[in-house]
Amino acid sequence: MTRAMAHLAKGEWSAAVRDHPLAPVVALEALLAWLAWGAAVAAARPFRLPVRLETLLLANVAALAALWLGRAATGTLPW
Numbered sequence: 001m002t003r004a005m006a007h008l009a010k011g012e013w014s015a016a017v018r019d020h021p022l023a024p025v026v027a028l029e030a031l032l033a034w035l036a037w038g039a040a041v042a043a044a045r046p047f048r049l050p051v052r053l054e055t056l057l058l059a060n061v062a063a064l065a066a067l068w069l070g071r072a073a074t075g076t077l078p079w
Contacts (some may be wrong), residue, residue: 001026003078013042019078029056 004023007016017022025035040047 020067022067024062028062029060 001020001023003017003066004020005027007013008023008027013024037047068077
């Protein structure tokens with residue numbers, strides 16, 4: 001994921017997806033959380049997520065585990 005995020009930072013989208021297909025999704029989630037937090041600070045109100053954090057984290061873990069298992073089964077792990 002670190003290499004994929006470095007590729008995203010340089011604008012190398014295809015390389016990022018090749019290294020880790022979920023990197024753009026995680027980057028988008030981080031961007032949305034940062035924007036929501038910034039809006040809450042600007043409005044001087046408490047920061048609240050629109051969804052339960054546990055549900056979002058569980059979905060991310062499930063997607064990462066499925067990707068890892070799929071790559072392990074097909075022999076396409078990046079190391």
